[in-house]
């Protein structure tokens with residue numbers, strides 16, 4: 223396929239993306255996302271619909287005041303053709319497009335005859351007049367104009383002559399690009415080509431805007447490109463109305479890495495994963511871990527057979543080098559692991575597991591522990607502790623002598639928990655009490671206080687997540703159910719820079735939590751403190767700390 227001359231990468235995250243259920247962007251969010259889109263190197267950023275709501279109007283005003291400076295992209299104001307029976311020059315929403323001071327306007331126009339007659343409730347001729355009047359007016363005001371032909375594909379199937387007449391009218395009025403929209407997202411890739419080719423006969427540059435209702439938004443976009451469109455619209459992380467829009471990163475990654483078209487500035491694609499995740503942090507709507515190219519699982523390998531080939535050459539089980547989109551390969555440890563997974567993961571963690579017997583032993587241990595309910599896939603830190611233990615490289619930072627926790631509740635008052643932890647660290651015995659708003663919270667406070675005299679660094683550790691999963695029971699045994707089931711607890715801990723996850727399993731949720739909790743501290747210490755020798759002493763440093771405010 224020949225490389226295109228001028229190809230438009232057009233992002234509509236701030237307009238159609240914001241039409242996603244549960245997604246709400248402030249002006250500051252929009253400015254931040256626009257900056258990220260510009261870093262990705264898209265050519266056009268559709269900022270919203272000025273005049274339709276105060277937020278979008280304020281965003282364009284902020285951009286016009288210089289609060290947004292774009293290196294690569296042009297800002298686009300979205301709007302509609304003028305109202306039925308009016309004049310574009312007098313239409314308040316058309317005025318808002320002019321006043322947005324964006325250099326480009328993108329107008330949504332009806333192109334499906336049934337929509338004109340039933341939704342717009344006007345004649346086919348008046349709709350054509352609305353298109354030409356609005357395009358000509360904005361062109362005469364010095365704006366570049368693109369036209370989004372809403373429901374184009376459905377409209378073409380119903381009444382091809384009228385759908386093409388709308389394209390022709392927009393082109394003759396001065397639209398630079400006419401965008402064919404699969405508004406209801408019902409198309410399939412093999413249906414795109416003929417329709418795009420027919421519209422191509424009009425002789426104007428065409429674009430495509432696909433929704434994902436058949437799960438084919440990216441494929442439909444690429445099919446339209448193959449049929450000749452030179453302008454692709456999409457959103458970061460596929461955000462958008464209903465099931466979303468075409469995810470722009472897979473679209474551009476496929477164009478660059480598969481077709482060999484340089485559609486983003488040199489080097490920008492390698493920022494795609496960072497930018498996709500940064501946009502998700504602003505929207506507070508996480509992208510899917512399984513998102514092609516940018517998802518955290520996109521290059522994660524679990525199966526033993528895959529890992530054994532990857533050890534020879536990662537390309538044997540990867541369609542691209544993850545670095546091309548700024549992502550990383552990850553090796554997962556689970557009961558589906560073979561020696562190769564363990565060896566690769568071990569090397570990643572800095573251990574030499576080239577010895578096949580040693581790697582085999584660790585593999586068997588992992589499988590046995592997974593059968594008992596442990597899951598190392600999400601708990602890298604516990605896997606590292608298991609590995610160190612098996613290699614005799616796990617020093618005893620502290621020895622727990624005993625712990626206990628109890629919870630009291632009084633009628634009408636919130637329940638309180640109190641935990642006691644007695645341990646030995648750096649030769650001293652520490653006995654501390656912690657209080658908390660639940661048993662795990664109280665245990666955390668007591669353990670932290672007991673460790674602090676020997677290891678002040680633990681003050682930086684913070685538990686950020688705690689997840690419990692009820693399991694069927696160990697393989698081969700009749701599992702408990704309901705309140706006597708085996709549970710798995712996963713705890714995420716951070717020191718402000720690094721985050722690690724530990725796992726605990728037990729029939730008693732408190733015991734499982736204690737295992738995950740004490741391993742979380744142990745893992746932090748292994749990384750932050752040179753290995754001590756535990757030593758012994760009769761000295762008891764006792765104190766009582768209240769965890770609630772600590």
Ligand SMILES: CC(=O)SCCNC(=O)CCNC(=O)[C@H](O)C(C)(C)COP(=O)(O)OP(=O)(O)OC[C@H]1O[C@@H](n2cnc3c(N)ncnc32)[C@H](O)[C@@H]1OP(=O)(O)O
Pocket residue numbers: 271273274275302303304305306330331332341342343352372405463
């Ligand atoms: C396919 C897409 O996703 S396009 C983008 C859709 N995005 C949005 O709708 C979000 C922003 N929209 C809004 O804030 C509001 O709908 C507004 C401000 C645009 C209009 O609000 P209202 O004046 O209250 O009208 P309402 O939303 O009820 O109906 C839309 C009107 O626009 C008309 N209309 C629809 N498409 C077009 C079009 N392409 N050109 C001109 N008029 C149109 C409808 O016929 C209807 O007219 P009516 O008021 O005479 O019944």
Ligand SMILES: CC(=O)C(=O)O
Pocket residue numbers: 238330370371372373403404405406431433
């Ligand atoms: C314009 C647009 O968002 C659509 O047709 O889906």
